[in-house]
Amino acid sequence: MGGVDKGLVPLAGRVLIDYVIDRLGPQVETVIINANRNIERYRQFGVDVVGDQHGGYLGPLAGMLSGMRASRTAFIVTVPCDSPFLPPDLLDRLQAGLSEATRIAVAHDGKRLQPVFSMLDIGLADSLSAYLESGERKIDRWFAQHPHSSVDFSDIPDTFLNINTPEQCREVEQKIKGRSIQ
Ligand SMILES: Nc1nc2c(ncn2[C@@H]2O[C@H](COP(=O)(O)OP(=O)(O)O)[C@@H](O)[C@H]2O)c(=O)[nH]1
Numbered sequence: 001m002g003g004v005d006k007g008l009v010p011l012a013g014r015v016l017i018d019y020v021i022d023r024l025g026p027q028v029e030t031v032i033i034n035a036n037r038n039i040e041r042y043r044q045f046g047v048d049v050v051g052d053q054h055g056g057y058l059g060p061l062a063g064m065l066s067g068m069r070a071s072r073t074a075f076i077v078t079v080p081c082d083s084p085f086l087p088p089d090l091l092d093r094l095q096a097g098l099s100e101a102t103r104i105a106v107a108h109d110g111k112r113l114q115p116v117f118s119m120l121d122i123g124l125a126d127s128l129s130a131y132l133e134s135g136e137r138k139i140d141r142w143f144a145q146h147p148h149s150s151v152d153f154s155d156i157p158d159t160f161l162n163i164n165t166p167e168q169c170r171e172v173e174q175k176i177k178g179r180s181i182q
């Protein structure tokens with residue numbers, strides 16, 4: 001979207017991050033926003049805001065690592081800032097995929113993994129940091145280094161609907177108005 005800060009993109013009278021906080025907030029102990037720009041603006045949402053430790057826009061994994069380092073809970077749930085239809089049972093479903101041996105649960109849409117929708121043990125932070133330090137960027141290759149489970153969300157595909165173009169933004173706006181939800 002032309003390099004705009006997507007969390008702050010307007011959608012049906014609110015901004016994208018509003019939808020994410022509304023839907024994820026009730027499921028978790030603390031919401032942490034990972035942002036590398038507009039930090040003060042994000043602080044106004046009343047949640048913790050952390051930037052990436054590794055500079056240079058290394059991709060979503062850098063954000064996951066920042067969340068792990070900032071977390072005061074043993075696990076984090078990660079979601080992208082541009083997905084306004086997160087389900088109310090996102091955390092419950094992901095958590096059901098965890099076990100003593102499986103410290104990562106990743107959402108699956110029925111066709112492929114959706115790795116930015118994950119639940120992760122913060123004890124994996126050092127492994128993730130080393131992976132990024134080694135120049136690797138791909139999320140699924142890092143997951144593959146650890147026992148992980150995939151959790152089926154194919155019954156609620158809107159979970160993964162995310163806004164990557166101005167056209168999608170307009171389409172989703174119509175969808176929200178049609179549903180008369182905020
Ligand atoms: N921390 C951090 N997050 C990133 C970076 N690049 C992308 N993201 C986040 O990763 C998520 C997915 O990014 P997006 O551009 O929508 O990718 P796509 O939808 O997978 O094509 C969004 O929440 C982005 O803010 C980065 O360099 N650092």
Ligand SMILES: [Mg+2]
Binds near residue numbers: 164
């Ligand atoms: Mg996206």
